[in-house]
Amino acid sequence: MNKPQQEWTETIESSHSLFDLRLDEVWRYRDLVYMFVKRDFVSGFKQTVLGPVWFFINPIFTTVVFVLVFGNIAKLSTDGIPQVLFYLSGITLWNYFSTSLTGTSNIFTANASIFGKVYFPRLVMPITIVISSLMKFGVQFLLFLAVWFFYLMKGNIHPNIWMLATPFLILLMAVFALGVGMLFSALTTKYRDLQMLLTFGVSLMMYATPVIYPVSSISGIWKKLAYYNPLTGIFECFKYGWMGSGEFTVQMLFISSAIILALLAIGTVVFNKVEKGFMDTV
Template structure:
């Protein structure tokens, strides 16, 4: 029951800011009320990244193209790693755009508290709006790169390659899971970086190791059968395999692996949100 002072305060003011007392005092409705602020953050991130650059948003296309070209030469021509029958350039591009979206979400949100301390200390708004806006702004880049992937897919369609019709149906689910996984991992790292600054230096190195533990430059079929279970520990592995299976007709669609990945993604996201909510109350004392 609300006591009289709080009732009087709520009647006098339009907005009452109170402390978050419990671990699960998340208040998701409050984030929705600040959706206009999220839109402003998304526009700020999109403009700031390529401000005063000559090519501007063309970097969205040049980065995956140049990286895919290097992968094609090194892993396709020199190392001769199999691609399950798909053209190497298309195979590497499909894995790269998925991985890049996840990695960009994780790396960008892993510095939320430290990178925005000057703003958090001056005005109140739900702190979770910042990493959410980062995930949405990275979605713009993914959309442009996905159109590039479709263009390359149409080019190779003259051969034996074909796209399964359910690909576009699965795409929103895959993108949503990649965003949730990147957001969850990123805010977990951000919450821990407040006390352990070494984590900020390990993120980039760790993402490189994680990429090579994910079937980005090789198919899951290249894993020996006795070690195939290790892919279940990597939630990004089934996502990339399902993406390739849906659009290239290669790879494997293992429903059990995908469900295990989905469960792990939800667990990481919930843990990240709870930890983020707990840390934001006192992070200004330690930043």
């Protein structure tokens, strides 16, 4: 005689949409975000002699190298912008994006021990990295402002109203890094090679972004492809607003925004799908 099949009286499952970032839940854990940001800042300079001074050393030395190699040896155009200011602006923006992206790309693998012990919104970790990187960006941006003010007083640059779009540009970079970072962090739970691929790809991407050259210096199909790099519109808008020079159009910024929002949607879906069972594969 067959026994009657038992049925579950209650089923517990995730009820949120794959497109839901659950920012309201993240807000309830804002104290945890603050604690993680503070931890990242303190641990990053623990047992260092110069501490936060390294925030200035990195862009200064990189700018000097870029001026010597790309400005004086390669003779690359800077659209009439003083070389020091041109390269420093690009480096300041690029450092924020690259740091945020590489930091969020290994969230699951780097924090598996924490995720396995206590529950909190997984989105807390990538948001923490984006905010921590924003603090470093703020310090380096002060250096940029000092150099920018020097050339402004000399009359070498002519800023315009587009400089007011800077908060929006920073937000776009943060969202871009967050979207792509969540996508890679989800995929690296199964395919660890992607972490090394991303590190290599980020290094190459800098040369596909107007960091060391302006968009006006390229032509043909390469220029068309540059328009579809989400960072192109951001970098060109920043330089056009603060220095008054460059080949910037509203269309470039619109393309950047559209691609970044699409990548955020894809990253959110994959991230939410993987977080339900990533502990089985990490």
